[in-house]
Amino acid sequence: MTLELKGLLDWVYTIVSGIVASLGLPEIIRDVALMLLVIAALIGFLMIMALFLIWWERKVSAHIQDRLGPMMTGWHGWIQTVADALKLLQKEDIVVGTADRKVHFWAPVVVFTACLAAFAVIPFGKGLIPTDINIGILYIFAITSFTVISLLMAGWGSNNKFALLGGMRTAAQIISYEVPLTLSVMGVILMAGTLSMVGFVESQGPYFWKWYIWPQLAGFAIYITAATAELNRTPFDLPEAEQELVAGFNIEYSGMKFAMFFLAEFLNMFMVAAVATTLFLGGWQPPLPGLAFVPSYIWFLGKSLFLVFVIMWFKWTYPRLRVDHLMGFAWKVLLPLAFLNIFLTALGVYIF
């Protein structure tokens, strides 16, 4: 239990409140200071995670294609993404002459903010949740919807036909897939009887046969499929279809703005995996009570990274769908399946 981070957090809390009390400042200062510390730690962790995920994606894709991927920088090229980020930082920030400057500037800010804000309610471990609000899952779905508007802003603000097409496709796709995504979670909400993220984890317990993935297998499958579409990743990567749209909505972005889109994409992937872990895979709970000596955040990260790997695995396996197939799949297959899943779950919850 010594490996849990709860003790460290309590220690920080004691120190900060001690400093604030000795200076005779009001309590609100203490709360703000603690919150800022949490935000700084969270953002630091997420930046490292995003860089790690980019490296990992490159390695997974390389090994699936019988290559090795980046190998030159550090052990198996692990500093490669740091070098890439530094390179992007130094690059000139080009704004197209005809672009709508305000929209063009705010689009990466919005996408990045929305992406970071969603992590505020993710339970990373036992007691490791930035804010435990009682409508956590609702908050996540509300915040992640900002992605649509930011990508549409990017497409519109660039004043480029490829960017606009990409942005429009994104809007159509994300709005369509948000419906089955939200509905697929309803089964879990019905079974847990709560909307709080900690509530989901605690209602599953440290036994892997009690996790919601087993009764909600259909819900899990719908969630992962719809989430892949939400992330604009293959096989649903029409908004970024390189062969048709060059790069889609981010074509006119360069330097740090492009890096923000790129990092946000990978952070969204981690976020989707983290939500799926919380809802379906027992969150930070170990599979068996005897395995609790491994810290809870390790279990959480392990499960999330496995789901991230599955999403990457999809990308390097499946070809891209056609746009009418994409829409047909969302409305004609996933939506009825999600409704059927909700109906059966509700029936089961009512009977048992």
Add this chain to the structure above:
Amino acid sequence: MGMVKEFFSGVYNLALGLVTTAKYLPKRAVTIQYPKVKMQMFERSRGTVVLLSDPETGELNCNACLLCQKACPVAAITIKQAKDAGTKKRYPEKFEINMMICCYCGLCEEACNFNAIKLTGKYEFATPDKDSLIFDKDKLQEIGRDVKYEAKKKREPKKDAVPVKKAEPASPTPVSAEPEKAVEVKAADPVDNSGQIDIKGTNQ
């Protein structure tokens, strides 16, 4: 019923795709980490052209017969003949290969009767300086030093005595020194006077 069957066959096929890529995941990479690890080129691969020289005496096998220059389809080879005053032997005073237009066809190697010019497995001569891609005699000899040396061909008497071979100005042996010289004088003088352009013109 058909829809259900289609659904399950679709899921099965998606899973099949995932299994296929998963099989490739732990396999060893087929690529080579190029600047660190270099591929072992095949013995007869056609890369950079080199001139062979005797590792002991440092003497080139080439005796400036101009056959390779004539055989070259892109006219990348430029040779200037000269005659050693003491030994009365021909040698290439200037031997240049323009690597920018060389097409690595290997016809010069086939045309050579003296094992003097070879195509090797070397391929790394990228440079920011275009002029340095015109390899002169010293450079060609230098990069050919670690190539396996083959001695200058000797004439094989009474074997394969085809009339075409007789016509060729080839044989370094002292026995045939006189006829060779005769050919050389005929060929060399007009070449030296008119420069390389004529030779290339006839080649084309």
